[in-house]
Amino acid sequence: MPVRWNISTVALRTIDLGDGSEDVICPKEHIYLDPARGKRYARVSLYNVNKGQRTWALSLIRGVDFTPLDGDAEIINVFEADFTEPRALLDLTPNSLGWNAARLTRIRNRITAKGGNTTGLTGATPLITWLARAGQLLNPAFDPRAYFVAGP
């Protein structure tokens, strides 16, 4: 199953469990079921270390059909791309993936919109560095390689 890195809103949400519900702090993706599996998306999320500032999360999402996520404006696929393996993607670069300047600008804007610094990031910069610039806004010790979620 492919994976992607998302930026999405975080809130205390009421999740429908079928035979009841529960209130849980989670990223927006957690409310959706993967249409292809009828289950929630596999996910690991990075939150702000300051609990009072948990307004958005950077999440590694694994699923089959991302249609519900693509249709939610509060959920942003950071790289506009899906990858086959969570860790292998980290060493790729925009240049090696053939991404154009306009796409890089959009990615850059997603990071700066959260207050991130994209100085020095270029098409030759590995994706792990791009992710770190975003995630370290939430946790200065953030290391994208420390995040993994398996497929079923």
Added chain:
Amino acid sequence: MPVTFEDTFTEASDTALTSHTPAPTGTSWSQVVITGTAVIQVYGATDDIGGSAAGSANGQAVKIAPAPSQYDLDIEYKFTAIDTGTATRRLGALAHMSDATPTNYYRTMHLPTGHASNDTELMEMAGTTKTSLATVDAGIAVNDVFVFKLRSGSQEVTKNGASILTSSDTSITTPGDVGFAIGFVKTGDTGNIATTYRVDNFKVTTISTGITADLSGTQAAQTASADGALAIAGDFAQPQASDTVSGASALSIAAALAITQAGDALAATAQADIAGALAQIQASDTLAATTQADIAGAFAQTQAADGLSAAGALSLAIALAAAQANNSLTSAAQIDLSAVLAQTQEADALSGAAALTIAADSAATQASDTASAGAMLLIGGALDGTQAGDALGSAATLPIAAVLDTAQAADTLDAAAGASAAIADLVATQEDQALAGSAALDIQADAGIAQSGDVLVAGATALIGADLTSTQAADTLSAGAALLTVTSLAATQADQGVSAQLTADIAALFAGAQAGDGLAATATIDSGVGLSAALVATQADNTLSAFVQTRARGRVAMTGTARYPGISAGARQPGMGAVVRKYSINASARQPSINATARQPQT
């Protein structure tokens, strides 16, 4: 990694877990909270645990005794029966429970495999607020063994040894209690209890100093006390840094480190074995006496600034693709660089009996080493780049056995020294050597470019044994020094300053000019020993002071206007009498022609 608690749930009959004595390891199970009447019980028929009854919004959380004393731990359990339903019937392990409420904890939370939510979730509980850290549909089956791994700043869940999720939450920092829960725990952590899911072999292992599993994230700042061992067997995708290993402890890193391994401090007798490839920097290690750092793998990046004290040894056996620099070795310390250095190796400082052995190719600069008395700098392989600016103290040696493609310059060899520099083929400049006392500079092979500007004091010897295709010029020899040039000089050999009682032996062919030497009184240019071969180009403007003697038997071509040789009064010219004033010898002349004021030699 001591097992602090283990229970295989052996009972003759169904027994409430809080009434059961854990075995083989542990003291007791006790209740933390309960909602409703259903409890967790040991099933006597199957020797496992599950809910005693089904109950909506019923549940119990229990904890083990003794509580783990360390934060880092593994909680292991095996599923013996699976709930394939769709209802919200939960169970799982609890860790780092802060108190009896419990207020804060981490939890693995498993749901029936048919539930719309995934069957495994990692959550963090703070008060009555639950945060979903990660979720994955693991596909739980009978005999699946789950391990909930909690480390400082990270969490991981494995199934049958394979990681299924990782996280790096930092909210809870105290060890607290370990426990297990089925169903409803408290407000905010709700659910139902049931009898379907069953679990066996509950085991808690604390992680003290040894780490054997793969770590996909940062492994940093471990502390191993005396006799402790820090063993890291798996791949590190991230830094392993700043470990402190005291006493007789050992730091062993067996696998690949993709990033930095740096700043380790090893006390006496500690040992660091780093067997795998280090793709990045290995730097600034500090090794105390008798410690040893064996770094056997490839270094793609810098290895620099290690400090080794007496008897410490740093062995770098494999290729260093980048700089190895600024090592400091004190007495008896040893650094062996036996493989290829693709980049700079420079500015090492060797004292006492320290030895710096560079056995293989250095593609770039090796320069500015300092070796004090007794120290030895051995460079056995080819140096493609500059080797320059070494300073060798008394009795120090700088043997450079192989080809130097570029400059070897400005070495300083100390006098009483007995310091010596032996240099094989030089295809580039070799110049400005300073040799004191009985120091010796042996240049045994070809120097493709200039060799010049050497300064030799009394007793020093410069031996240039092979062809110099370019200039050898402006050397200065003081009394007692010797410049021996035994083979061909294809270019100019000029402006030697040879003081009294010195000897310049130039034995071979000069294809270019030999000119402008100044020989002081009693100095000799001895054709029988030195200037014995043909000079096919100009030999001019030599100045010989009184009592200087020149004997040239070779074919000498001289220009008409050159004063060669210019001989002061009282000097002797072969076959001539005294009081020669001036000779003017035309080119190709077989006999010198002598001006009127000179006496005609016998012809």
